[in-house]
Amino acid sequence: MDNFPVVVQADASLPNYSQENTFLMRPNTDGDSPPTEKVGTDFDSRMMQRCLELARRALGRTSPNPLVGAVIVKDGEIVGEGFHPRAGEPHAEVFALKAAGVRAQGATIYVSLEPCNHYGRTPPCSEALVKAGVAKVVVGMVDPNPLVAGGGIARLRAAGIEVLVGVEQEACRQLNEGFVHRILYKRPLGILKYAMTLDGKIATTSGHSAWVTSQDSRTEVHQLRAACDAVIVGGNTVRLDNPYLTSHQVGAHNPLRVVMSRRLNLPENAHLWQTADAPTLVLTEEGANPDFQQLLFKQGVEVVELASLTPDRAMAYLYERGFCSVLWECGSTLAASAIAQGAVQKVLAFIAPKIIGGSIAPTPVGDLGFTTMTQALSLERVRWRVIGSDCLVEGYFPQTSRA
Numbered sequence: 019m020d021n022f023p024v025v026v027q028a029d030a031s032l033p034n035y036s037q038e039n040t041f042l043m044r045p046n047t048d049g050d051s052p053p054t055e056k057v058g059t060d061f062d063s064r065m066m067q068r069c070l071e072l073a074r075r076a077l078g079r080t081s082p083n084p085l086v087g088a089v090i091v092k093d094g095e096i097v098g099e100g101f102h103p104r105a106g107e108p109h110a111e112v113f114a115l116k117a118a119g120v121r122a123q124g125a126t127i128y129v130s131l132e133p134c135n136h137y138g139r140t141p142p143c144s145e146a147l148v149k150a151g152v153a154k155v156v157v158g159m160v161d162p163n164p165l166v167a168g169g170g171i172a173r174l175r176a177a178g179i180e181v182l183v184g185v186e187q188e189a190c191r192q193l194n195e196g197f198v199h200r201i202l203y204k205r206p207l208g209i210l211k212y213a214m215t216l217d218g219k220i221a222t223t224s225g226h227s228a229w230v231t232s233q234d235s236r237t238e239v240h241q242l243r244a245a246c247d248a249v250i251v252g253g254n255t256v257r258l259d260n261p262y263l264t265s266h267q268v269g270a271h272n273p274l275r276v277v278m279s280r281r282l283n284l285p286e287n288a289h290l291w292q293t294a295d296a297p298t299l300v301l302t303e304e305g306a307n308p309d310f311q312q313l314l315f316k317q318g319v320e321v322v323e324l325a326s327l328t329p330d331r332a333m334a335y336l337y338e339r340g341f342c343s344v345l346w347e348c349g350s351t352l353a354a355s356a357i358a359q360g361a362v363q364k365v366l367a368f369i370a371p372k373i374i375g376g377s378i379a380p381t382p383v384g385d386l387g388f389t390t391m392t393q394a395l396s397l398e399r400v401r402w403r404v405i406g407s408d409c410l411v412e413g414y415f416p417q418t419s420r421a
């Protein structure tokens with residue numbers, strides 16, 4: 019627990035979005051944020067909001083790629099729409115161009131992320147837009163991917179196309195905060211979520227924790243899972259709570275369910291390996307409990323042995339697997355070590371108007387070794403809202419540089 023402050027470094031040459039991205043957050047209504055200058059007309063904003071609506075149709079399914087939507091407008095009417103469904107498939111712009119056909123000529127395309135200008139899994143959208151003869155491109159945000167990073171905009175302008183950048187920029191960044199974090203920090207965005215009572219307890223002294231919060235909050239958590247690539251728990255949570263960790267929504271994405279367990283001293287009949295609704299991955303250490311590994315293997319559960327099992331190693335591994343966002347739904351000990359190792363950037367605390375009392379019932383974050391209040395970790399960009407009878411407080415740990 020000695021490697022504070024929380025974090026990893028971005029390439030200093032990249033744009034710094036770290037102060038501005040939020041995940042699944044509602045617009046700030048507290049009036050404290052500096053007003054950002056509006057870019058474009060109200061019509062531009064409406065079209066960009068439509069792009070974001072389209073982009074959200076692929077929620078949880080595009081990593082390592084971003085969520086992107088595109089709308090083509092000719093003579094004030096939408097003539098084509100598209101969104102990026104998953105990595106390896108065409109980009110949003112290509113779907114919109116296909117839908118518009120010849121009507122794309124002389125039209126305006128709205129796209130929530132700068133058109134790409136490189137050959138990746140797919141060819142550059144900038145060239146497709148030039149070829150289609152669009153007259154204007156309205157961009158939500160510049161792509162932080164160093165392979166793009168302004169190059170798409172430059173290519174379009176060089177071809178004589180008018181480009182407007184920054185329409186509904188904040189909303190575009192919010193939608194892709196996991197993607198942006200992944201690009202800048204080479205790790206998935208770590209989100210710690212917990213539910214606690216008004217006196218800060220996540221369970222009773224006997225360990226009973228169902229249900230701390232209301233059904234409305236639980237539905238919110240299900241939506242959050244649908245937007246994340248993975249959800250992580252420790253062995254203790256599997257033993258005590260036997261969770262499902264799915265999004266419980268018909269047709270919605272289910273995250274990869276990840277269990278961190280050094281010794282694999284886990285129950286044989288846990289829901290995680292007995293339900294096929296979502297894939298499960300168990301992260302462990304080399305040589306751990308071969309018999310149990312065999313049992314998991316027979317139940318279709320993937321087991322990966324890491325040289326040492328720590329939150330940062332787990333996040334590094336999930337980054338390599340192409341993930342943008344990881345939800346920590348673990349108990350207090352793992353939560354403390356995930357925070358200490360910089361594996362958590364965002365905290366979502368669901369607070370129920372209940373009191374458990376006492377000093378033994380568990381709290382959401384274990385010992386961080388602090389002895390004075392000056393050591394307490396402060397969150398920034400804090401917001402709150404009421405969900406049913408509960409309150410959700412959200413905030414971010416400050417990002418510091420290790421460069």
Ligand SMILES: Nc1nc(O)c(N)c(N[C@@H]2O[C@H](COP(=O)(O)O)[C@@H](O)[C@H]2O)n1
Pocket residue numbers: 082083084086087101102105106107108109110111129131132133134137138139140141143161163166
């Ligand atoms: N503008 C835009 N629209 C989309 O629909 C996209 N998916 C992207 N993605 C950008 O391109 C990179 C991926 O390229 P490939 O899918 O491998 O060809 C991704 O990292 C983004 O920078 N952009």
Ligand SMILES: [Zn+2]
Pocket residue numbers: 109111133134135141142143144
């Ligand atoms: Zn593209």
